[in-house]
Amino acid sequence: MSAVTRHRLLLLLPLAVFLILGGYFALGLTRDPSKLPSMLIDKPAPSFALPGLSEGEKGLSNADLLGKVQLVNVFASWCAPCRVEHPLLMRLAKEQGVTIHAINYKDKPDAAQAFLAQMGNPYTSIGADKDGRVAIDFGVYGVPETYVIDKQGRVRYRHVGPLMPFDVEETILPMIRELSK
Amino acid sequence: MIPEIGHYALVLALLLAVAQSVMPLVGAARRDVAWMETGRMAAFAQLAAITVSFAALMQAHVVSDFSVLNVVNNSHSLKPMLYKVAGVWGNHEGSLLLWVFMLALFGAAVAGFGRNIPPTLKARVLGVQGLIGVGFLLFILVTSNPFARVYPAPIDGNDLNPLLQDPGLAFHPPFLYLGYVGFSVAFSFAVGALIEGRVDPAWGRWVRPWTLVAWSSLTMGIAMGSWWAYYELGWGGWWFWDPVENASLMPWLAGTALLHSAIVVEKRDALKTWTILLAILTFSLSLLGTFLVRSGVLTSVHAFAVDPQRGVAVLGLLILATGGGLLLFALRAHALKIGGLFSPLSREGALVLNNLLLSVSAAVVLIGTLMPLLLDAFGHKISVGAPYFNFITPFLTIPLVLVMALGPFMPWKRADLSGVLSRMWVVALLTFISVMLALWLAGVKPVMALVGIAMAAWAGFGAVWEVAERVKLFRVPLGESLSRAKGLPLGAWGTAVAHAGMGIAIAGMVGTTFWLAEDVRVMKLGDKASIAGYEVTLDKVEDLAVANYRTEMGSFMIRRDGKLVSTLTAERRWYPVAKMQTTEAAIHTTFYSDLYIVLGEENPGGGGWVVRLYHHPLVPWIWIGSLVMVLGGCLSLSDRRLRVGVPARRTAPVPAALQPAE
Incomplete structure (x- = not known):
């Protein structure tokens, strides 16, 4: 290959890279992340057992998800949207008496503790998912995510991204009421 | 009636944009002066039409015309006037209108200024600007x-997202857009040059002022956004590596690289192909930013209103603009002549390294931001968050800052490193003293903090000393130094000031990241807490109803050494229409550090409130430094050598012959 051809091919490189990227974007658009159906919808939550944030503290396992309708919230102290939705979780737990469990995703336990000390702790129990294994089993796309689990421990709904007041009022709370009947 | 006029003006603007793109491009190809001239007129007319349209939407917001859907969705009659105005661009439709308004502004500015630009190049630049305008105007229409009506008109609106009702954020989008859109001019110049098949030093000089305007505005916009996040989101974080923040950081990094490589084109007639590519990429990253924010492909704290359908449209625009630009690049860039040669150890060499590091940084941010999206397409699930960025940032920033201070000391073509370093011994000494000072004040841990302070001092003092060296400070009588300082081109001042600003900003980032002190406690009325030498007393907590929200307002007395230094109020606001709660932190700043207080929930058990106290050392420097950087940009911009309209001195004869088109 002559130097000139090589040079011309090199100039084509940016376009090639961009076209590949553009293809992914197009693909990405067909999958609205906030509507990504979880593979787990209406299936039992994956079996797992996570340790607590500190030694001796109770963690979270799939056995905890049986018996009543509850939420599982995936959060991390480094995640900004988590901070935005946190006051809402606090209100849900306190004013509506909703049981919320947490999977603390790829986080330092100290940082997570500090986060909860600052923002309040709405969680009944917290499992520390340091390497993100359990989150993968749940099919977590990014933090934060929230799952609605029914009495039989089945995943019934998945919300991607921070919960907003209208999500809670129009979707989460009606669903909890319905499932609790 | 007025909204209809606005809508009509927008359609008119689309037609004018078509004229602005077709006429001058054809005219330039046929060397027809009259056709090329039409492009200029169309650019002015398009600006006028979009101004009418923008004013119409603003009028609807200001008078709260609830028969307009956009006003219903984003406004409320009780909203303060500032946010009624800011609400115009605080939503999808309005922000796009602002986008095309800025685009038309830049188009008209190119048409009006730059009389020394060759007519064919100017016509092509205007034509490409027109094409971008056509795309976005079509997208809006x-x-x-934004002028869709609703019938029957509701009595009141849904209110603007309360997080956005903030003076800092009111003017954040205009600056950000001025930056994003400003890079379109660099893009148009690059595409124009590719069509012409010629880039010469004069091209570097024409493209630089526009890049500087865009860069300064973007710096300002990012700084304002980060400042807003700092005081509004309620825990004093100033950067989250959130996809939307990254979307603004990527064009900034690429734009910074472009700014520097354009200097090499101008001064040394080298790096031409690379600079053209950077110009295309910088604007593409701006478009990508728009795509990410508007499409909702990535979940983000900022994605207030997202819509996949619109995402498709923005993606289409992105692919047309970037794909078209890069296709042209692939076909035509070989026509650009390779310019001056230089040794790796030279100012050009330093600028190449700077470009390399900045581009890699932009790529790293791009990968980190899009990774979830890319891997999702493969069926993997992964989340890359702040840990990835925090891990990788030092590896790129440390060498970047090292070179940043060194570069201006190096001569063009060939430098000798020992000579450069020997001129920098004062900088090294001052850096050492700064680190010792930090060691004495804050201790040896964390070590990264000391490294960070060394970087900040190296950058800051390096910039100051570079000017001192140029004016021969202390080596000649002070009077002569002063007259030398007066004679120094403003561009040189701009470089030094912007680099010093970077140093100041780094010091701020390091200070608050590593030396933050925090305390959370339950405080009852009259309780005292102490943090970083301050004594904080909770004085009273009141419930108030203000404008479109209710607030719980806590007053704190701040004492230092027994003396009252300030009384602060921290609020928890509840917006009933939007059903959202926000926090307003109380901040006491000394310019060296911030005392930051947040009023939390009422303690359910024994009364009192949860109060969070933070001490952020050096944090104001982040924004002071950013402002200094913007000042540096403005100084460079006012250099008469760059001033548009001043007859340019030709440094080299420009080859007259055009490369044959393929």
Whole structure:
């Protein structure tokens, strides 16, 4: 290959890279992340057992998800949207008496503790998912995510991204009421 | 009636944009002066039409015309006037209108200024600007009409997202857009040059002022956004590596690289192909930013209103602009002549390294931001968050800052490193003293903090000393130094000031990241807490109803050494229409550090409130430094050598012959 051809091919490189990227974007658009159906919808939550944030503290396992309708919230102290939705979780737990469990995703336990000390702790129990294994089993796309689990421990709904007041009022709370009947 | 006029003006603007793109491009190809001239007129007319349209939407917001859907969705009659105005661009449709308004502004500016630009190049630049305008105007008119009416008109509106009702954020989008859109001019110049098949030093000089305007505005916009996040989101974080923040950081990094490589084109007639590519990429990253924010492909704290349908449209625009630009690049860039040669150890060499590091940084941010999206397409699930960025940032920033201070000391073509370093011994000494000072004040841990302070001092003092060296400070009588300082081109001042600003900003980032002190406690009325030498007393907590929200307002007395230094109020606001709660932190700043207080929930058990106290050392420097950087940009911009309209001195004869088109 002559130097000139090589040079011309090199100039084509940016376009090639961009076209590949553009293809992914197009693909990405067909999958609205906030509507990504979880593979787990209406299936039992994956079996797992996570340790607590500190030694001796109770963690979270799939056995905890049986018996009543509850939420599982995936959060991390480094995640900004988590901070935005946190006051809402606090209100849900306190004013509506909703049981919320947490999977603390790829986080330092100290940082997570500090986060909860600052923002309040709405969680009944917290499992520390340091390497993100359990989150993968749940099919977590990014933090934060929230799952609605029914009495039989089945995943019934998945919300991607921070919960907003209208999500809670129009979707989460009606669903909890319905499932609790 | 007025909204209809606005809508009509927008359609008119689309037609004018078509004229602005077709006429001058054809005219330039046929060497027809009259056709090329039409492009200029169309650019002015397009600006006038979009101004009418923008004013019409603003009028609807200001008078709260609830028969307009956009006003209903984003406004409320009780909203303060500032946010009624800011609400115009605080939503999808309005922000796009602002986008095309800025685009038309830049188009008209190119048409009006730059009389020394060759007519064919100017016509092509205007034509490309027109094409971008056509794309975005079509997008607005087809998918996002801001003037859609609603019948029957509701009595009141849904209110603007309360997080956005903030003076800092009111003017954040205009600056950000001025930056994003400003890079379109660099893009148009690059595409124009590719069509012409010629880039010469004069091209570097023409493209630089526009890049500087865009860069300064973007710096300002990012700084304002980060400042807003700092005081509004309620825990004093100032950067989250959130996809939307990254979307603004990527064009900034690429734009910074472009700014520097354009200097090499101008001064040394080298790096031409690379600079053209950077110009295309910088604007593409700006478009990508728009795509990410508007499409909702990535979940983000900022994605207030997202819509996949619109995402498709923005993606289409992105692919047309970037794909078209890069296709042209692939076909035509070989026509650009390779310019001056230089040794790796030279100012050009330093600028190449700077470009390399900045581009890699932009790529790293791009990968980190899009990774979830890319891997999702493969069926993997992964989340890359702040840990990835925090891990990788030092590896790129440390060498970047090292070179940043060194570069201006190096001569063009060939430098000798020992000579450069020997001129920098004062900088090294001052850096050492700064580190010792930090060691004495804050201790040896964390070590990264000391490294960070060394970087900040190296950058800051390096910039100051570079000017001192140029004016021969202390080596000649002070009077002569002063007259030398007066004679120094403003561009040189701009470089030094911007680099010093970077140093100041780094010091701020390091200070608050590593030396933050925090305390959370339950405080009852009259309780005292102490943090970083301050004594904080909770004085009273009141419930108040203000404008469109209710607030719980806590007053704190701040004492230092027994003396009252300030009384602060921290609020928890509840917006009943939007059903959202926000926090307003109380901040006491000394310019060296911030005392930051947040009023939390009422303690359910024994009364009192949860109060969070933070001490952020050096944090104001982040924004002071950013402002200094913007000042540096403005100084460079006012250099008469760059001033548009001043007859340019030709440094080299420009080859007259055009490369044959393929």
